[in-house]
Amino acid sequence: xxxxxxxxxxxxxxxxxxxxxxxxxxxxxxxxxxxxxxxxxxxxxxxxxxxxxxxxxxxxxxxxxxxxxxxxxxxxxxxxxxxxxxxxxxxxxxxxxxxxxxxxxxxxxxxxxxxxxxxxxxxxxxxxxxxxxxxxxxxx
Numbered sequence: 001x002x003x004x005x006x007x008x009x010x011x012x013x014x015x016x017x018x019x020x021x022x023x024x025x026x027x028x029x030x031x032x033x034x035x036x037x038x039x040x041x042x043x044x045x046x047x048x049x050x051x052x053x054x055x056x057x058x059x060x061x062x063x064x065x066x067x068x069x070x071x072x073x074x075x076x077x078x079x080x081x082x083x084x085x086x087x088x089x090x091x092x093x094x095x096x097x098x099x100x101x102x103x104x105x106x107x108x109x110x111x112x113x114x115x116x117x118x119x120x121x122x123x124x125x126x127x128x129x130x131x132x133x134x135x136x137x138x139x140x
Contacts, residue, residue, distance in 0.1 A: 003042055008033060010046030010104055011066075012055075012093040013074055014139070019065035029104075037102045046097055049106035055089040069140035077138035081131050087122075094122035096135050 010029040015021050021028060029044060037044045053060035055078065062071055075089075082092040097104040110116035127135070 003040075005043035005045055005105075006033070006037065007045040007047060007107070009048045010044070010097070010106075011049055011051050012078060012096055012135070013051060013062065013066045013071045015065040016068050016070070021063075021065045034102060044102055044104045045107055046104040047107040049097060049104075049108055050090050050093060055093060073140050074135075074138045077134055081127070081135060084131070085125060085127075087125055088118055090118060091122040091125055092127070092135075094119065095125035095127055096132065098123070099127055099132065 008029040009021060009027065015028055029046065033044070036042065051060075051063055051066065054062045054066075055075070061067075062075075078089045078092055082089045085092060087095075094106050094108070097106045108119050110119055
């Protein structure tokens with residue numbers, strides 16, 4: 001039976017080139033994986049999609065491997081697009097993932113009903129071409 005999905009670390013923020021993302025030697029999804037998924041009709045499940053709350057929680061800083069000018073620029077655009085859509089940065093990041101090509105199914109967790117409601121509401125957000133272009137082009 002052929003594979004139908006692959007699970008890989010993936011988030012709106014990109015780790016710095018050469019940065020160690022985790023001590024377990026996990027790697028993040030890249031263009032080669034996206035191309036493979038698209039050509040083989042394989043789904044992509046993205047874990048660590050919200051980087052442990054780093055997009056919205058002051059007590060959860062962006063992980064060291066992701067810190068730098070690229071992430072600063074991407075977070076600024078993420079927050080601006082979220083404000084434009086009356087949404088949270090988490091919701092926009094998830095909508096961006098689900099609307100990508102190939103679509104990514106973000107794996108998320110919630111520790112309260114309010115967090116779960118926020119995350120589920122991301123499925124109702126549609127990013128138009130201009131918003132998606134802003135998000136895609138952001139970064140250093």
